[in-house]
Amino acid sequence: MAQQSTETDWVSRFADEVIAEAERRAPGTVTSDASAPGIVVASGLSPSGPIHLGNLREVMTPHLVADEIRRRGYACTHILSWDDYDRYRKVPAGIDPSWAEHIGKPLTAVPAPPGSSYGSWAEHFKAAMEESLAELGIEYRGISQTEQYTSGAYREQVLHAMKHRGDIDAVLDRYRTKDKATGKPKKQQKPVDEAELEAAEGSGAAGEDDGSAGRAGYYPYKPYCTVCNKDLTTVTGYDDETTDLSYECTACGHSETVVLREFDHGKLVWKVDWPMRWAYEGVVFEPSGVDHSSPGSSYVVGGQIVREVFGADQPIGPMYAFVGISGMAKMSSSKGGVPTPGDALKIMEAPLLRWLYARRKPNQSFKIAFDQEIQRLYDEWDKLGAKVADGSAQPADAAAYKRAIGTAAGELPVTPRPLPYRTLASVMDITAGHDEQTLRILSELDPDNPVRSLDEARPRLDKAEYWITTQVPADQRTIVRDEPDKELLGSLDEEGRTSLRLLLDGLDEHWSLDGLTTLVYGVPKIQAGLDPDAKPTPELKVAQRTFFALLYNLLVGRDTGPRLPTLLLAVGADRVRRLLGG
Numbered sequence: 001m002a003q004q005s006t007e008t009d010w011v012s013r014f015a016d017e018v019i020a021e022a023e024r025r026a027p028g029t030v031t032s033d034a035s036a037p038g039i040v041v042a043s044g045l046s047p048s049g050p051i052h053l054g055n056l057r058e059v060m061t062p063h064l065v066a067d068e069i070r071r072r073g074y075a076c077t078h079i080l081s082w083d084d085y086d087r088y089r090k091v092p093a094g095i096d097p098s099w100a101e102h103i104g105k106p107l108t109a110v111p112a113p114p115g116s117s118y119g120s121w122a123e124h125f126k127a128a129m130e131e132s133l134a135e136l137g138i139e140y141r142g143i144s145q146t147e148q149y150t151s152g153a154y155r156e157q158v159l160h161a162m163k164h165r166g167d168i169d170a171v172l173d174r175y176r177t178k179d180k181a182t183g184k185p186k187k188q189q190k191p192v193d194e195a196e197l198e199a200a201e202g203s204g205a206a207g208e209d210d211g212s213a214g215r216a217g218y219y220p221y222k223p224y225c226t227v228c229n230k231d232l233t234t235v236t237g238y239d240d241e242t243t244d245l246s247y248e249c250t251a252c253g254h255s256e257t258v259v260l261r262e263f264d265h266g267k268l269v270w271k272v273d274w275p276m277r278w279a280y281e282g283v284v285f286e287p288s289g290v291d292h293s294s295p296g297s298s299y300v301v302g303g304q305i306v307r308e309v310f311g312a313d314q315p316i317g318p319m320y321a322f323v324g325i326s327g328m329a330k331m332s333s334s335k336g337g338v339p340t341p342g343d344a345l346k347i348m349e350a351p352l353l354r355w356l357y358a359r360r361k362p363n364q365s366f367k368i369a370f371d372q373e374i375q376r377l378y379d380e381w382d383k384l385g386a387k388v389a390d391g392s393a394q395p396a397d398a399a400a401y402k403r404a405i406g407t408a409a410g411e412l413p414v415t416p417r418p419l420p421y422r423t424l425a426s427v428m429d430i431t432a433g434h435d436e437q438t439l440r441i442l443s444e445l446d447p448d449n450p451v452r453s454l455d456e457a458r459p460r461l462d463k464a465e466y467w468i469t470t471q472v473p474a475d476q477r478t479i480v481r482d483e484p485d486k487e488l489l490g491s492l493d494e495e496g497r498t499s500l501r502l503l504l505d506g507l508d509e510h511w512s513l514d515g516l517t518t519l520v521y522g523v524p525k526i527q528a529g530l531d532p533d534a535k536p537t538p539e540l541k542v543a544q545r546t547f548f549a550l551l552y553n554l555l556v557g558r559d560t561g562p563r564l565p566t567l568l569l570a571v572g573a574d575r576v577r578r579l580l581g582g
Contacts, residue, residue, distance in 0.1 A: 009399040010361045014318075015068040018285045021316055025284065031075050038075025041066045041285040042315065043140070044274075046083040047125035048107055049092050052338045053368055054289075054323045056132075060357040061287040061320055063138045070408035078140040079281055080133075084108045084122035085145040085267050087231050104230030104251060108146040122146070132341035136350050137407050145267070152264045157276045157310075159261060161220050161268055163240055164309050165211075168272055169218035171304045172210045175296030211269040223266035225249035226256065231266075271298045275306035278315055286315040287362055290322070321365035326373045344368060347467040349460055350412050352381050355404035359397070370471050378421035385418075417456035419445065423513070424457065424464035426562030429478045430570035433465055441570050445513040478561050480571055481579055485554055489581045492550075499523050499547050500554075504582040507573050516565035523547060554579055 022029045022039040031038055041062040045051055062078055069076040088110045091099045095113055102110040102121075110121035118124040133140065148154055161168065211220040219235040223245070232251040238244070243260040268276055277283070292299035303314035325339055344353050347370065360366045369377050387393035388401050406412055419442065431437040435454060438461075442451040451457060468477075492500075502523045510519040522532040524543040536544070549559045555576070561567055568576055576582075 009358075009396045009403075011064045011068050011358065011403060012399065014065045014285070015072070017316060018065060019069065019072075019074065022284045025313060026282075029284075032073050034075055036075045037077045037282075039066075039069055039284055040077050040079060040282050042079045042081065042278075042281065042283040043286065044081040044083055045129065046086050046107070047122040047129070048086060048089065049125060050338060050340050051125060051129040052340050053325070053344060056341050057320045057323055057357060057362070058287065058289070059133065059138060059140070060136075060354070061318070061362050062285060063140070064358055064403055065285060067139075067403070067407045078138075079143055079283070080140040081143045081145060081277065082122070082126055083145050084120075084126065085149050088121065104228075104232045106146060106224060106229070106231075108144075109229050128340065128342050132345055135345055136341070136354060137409070137412050139407065139409060149267050150264050154268075154276065154280065155261065155264065157280060158221060158268060159243060161272055161276065161309065162238060162243075162245075162260065165218055165220055167309050168211075168220050168305060171301060171308060172218075172271065175301060176210070210271060220269050220272040221245070221260075221266055222269055223247050223258070223263070225252060225254055226258075226265055227254040228252040233266075271301050272305060272309075274298055275302035275312075275314070276310060278302070278306050279310035279312035282312075283315045285317050287317040287320050290319050292319065318362040320362040324365065324367040326367050326369040326371045339368070339370060344370075347374065347463050347471065349415065349463060351404045351406075351414065352378065354412075355381060355400060358403040359400040370467075372472075374467060375422040375425065382418065382420065413459075415456075415458060415460040417451060418460055419451075419457055421460060421464055422563065423566050424461050425468045426478070426566040427570055428461070428465040429468045429472070429562060430480060430567065433469070437570075440572075441566075444511065444569050447512050478556050478567070480556055480575070481554070484579050484581060485557070488553060495527065496550060499527060499550070500580050500582070502526060503551075504577055504580060507568075507576065511569075511573060513565050513569065516568050520548070520551070520564045520568075551580075554581075 018039060018041065019030055029039060043059045043062050045055055045058060059080060066076045066078040084107045086107055088102050088105050088107055090103065091097060099110070107122035108120045112118045112121055112124040116124045118127060130142075211218060211222070216236050217238075219238060221235065222231050223233050223235070224231050225233055225247075228249060228251050230249065230251045233247045233249045235245060235247050236255075237246040237257075238260070244257050245260045245263070246255070246257040248255040267273060278286070288299045291297065294300070306312050306314050341353070353368075356366060356368060384393060384397060384401055388398050393401065405414070423445070427438055427441050431441065439451070439454055442454070442457060445451065454461060503519060506519045506523075507516075510516050518532065521544060524540060524547050525532055525534050528540060528543065530540070534540075548564060551564055552559055552561045555561070555567060555571060562570075571579070
């Protein structure tokens with residue numbers, strides 16, 4: 001028997017709405033029969049370039065809802081349409097300019113970027129995303145739009161759209177900014193800002209026209225030329241009875257007449273294609289980006305076309321907000337160097353990346369940290385895990401955590417011994433990835449419960465190492481001194497020399513992460529005549545900062561660095577004594 005959720009987060013609320021809507025549309029759709037497609041939710045991605053972390057929200061939002069539905073015992077299919085039959089629009093930065101000869105061809109007909117082992121442009125970028133989705137535990141049914149169109153799967157839908165082209169044209173005409181007859185402005189659309197235009201890049205919505213509207217009339221179908229394979233074509237005539245379709249290609253000059261009921265070398269324009277698929281797949285839930293929210297956008301127009309032309313309902317679903325990167329502008333897949341889910345998964349464990357999407361409502365924007373902020377983010381994640389374990393987490397926070405660490409199919413792989421990310425990053429920074437040294441330091445963090453194998457700290461250890469070596473500038477990396485700074489040591493006053501002596505005298509007794517933390521914070525307290533457990537005063541904090549800066553300068557030659565207890569462990573007691581003049 002299917003169970004109702006007791007969660008109170010946004011995912012559960014959407015699941016409630018989707019289940020109710022599915023049952024309203026087609027009683028019996030909500031079933032526990034795992035062999036049935038059940039409730040259908042959808043995502044769509046265009047492999048026109050790197051599929052970035054903003055695009056991941058297009059998949060993660062319905063995934064979380066679908067997973068909640070499955071947790072309740074209901075059948076649910078998450079379809080992911082690969083818009084690989086979209087046209088190749090432009091040559092991205094860093095690619096040989098000769099690829100311009102392929103503009104206008106389907107993405108599956110464009111050669112992969114130089115050096116790729118994949119057979120096409122689409123397959124190259126699709127494969128990277130598929131690998132990331134697998135690591136994130138996202139279960140879906142992938143649909144290639146190239147395969148759908150070229151196999152004739154949509155043939156009846158294409159013929160139906162052509163038969164009702166007048167009705168489609170009438171819907172589109174409500175939003176056109178110029179009158180077709182006069183060419184003069186008709187009505188203003190909501191202004192689209194630069195961020196919205198960036199969000200549309202690489203998607204079916206980007207640069208999309210409404211179809212051929214010329215002297216021969218309006219046509220919602222765009223053939224790919226059978227000679228040059230480009231969509232730089234214009235339909236010049238169509239016969240509803242015979243389905244004879246004539247077109248001309250402006251790229252190569254070819255013209256011909258084909259029988260559309262037998263022709264599978266073209267596609268519906270985006271504003272018609274999307275609602276056609278909603279009807280064809282029976283989609284109940286699909287989110288969309290904010291670029292689809294303006295009047296005349298594909299989502300708004302599609303809602304009318306799916307009802308008036310295809311006789312089906314528009315999916316319910318939220319508009320989702322932007323996902324940014326710490327220190328970077330809003331992302332666009334048309335530009336080189338935008339971080340992808342694969343990039344994020346090199347520095348983050350999959351549950352953490354899932355959590356970033358699960359804890360924010362779709363209409364809330366957020367940033368993903370590739371800078372120092374990732375250390376604070378991991379601290380927050382670990383604290384939440386502890387709260388969930390002891391039952392003190394808020395219900396919505398606990399729900400997001402549960403959705404992050406696993407799915408209805410089971411829990412995701414975890415690091416057996418999840419040591420603090422900032423500690424691991426510091427250790428990998430100092431040891432430069434030397435396994436023996438790394439294990440020595442990790443085993444000394446907690447002598448009562450030592451780490452005995454680096455595998456206990458993986459994959460988090462590997463993520464931290466990748467972050468420190470690829471994301472931290474060279475001038476911020478830690479290089480421990482080879483020789484003592486005799487000049488600095490010789491310039492110290494009595495207070496400075498005493499502080500070093502107190503530290504060195506306490507090393508052996510305090511040689512663990514917690515012990516050294518107590519020691520380095522306690523030395524200034526002792527010098528001030530205070531108890532080591534005394535709460536810090538403003539004056540004490542100044543003294544501590546002065547002491548810490550002295551230690552950093554003597555150990556690494558600058559005023560700051562990794563957390564001192566970790567740094568001391570990493571350097572080792574003997575070397576610490578030598579560098580501090582002991």
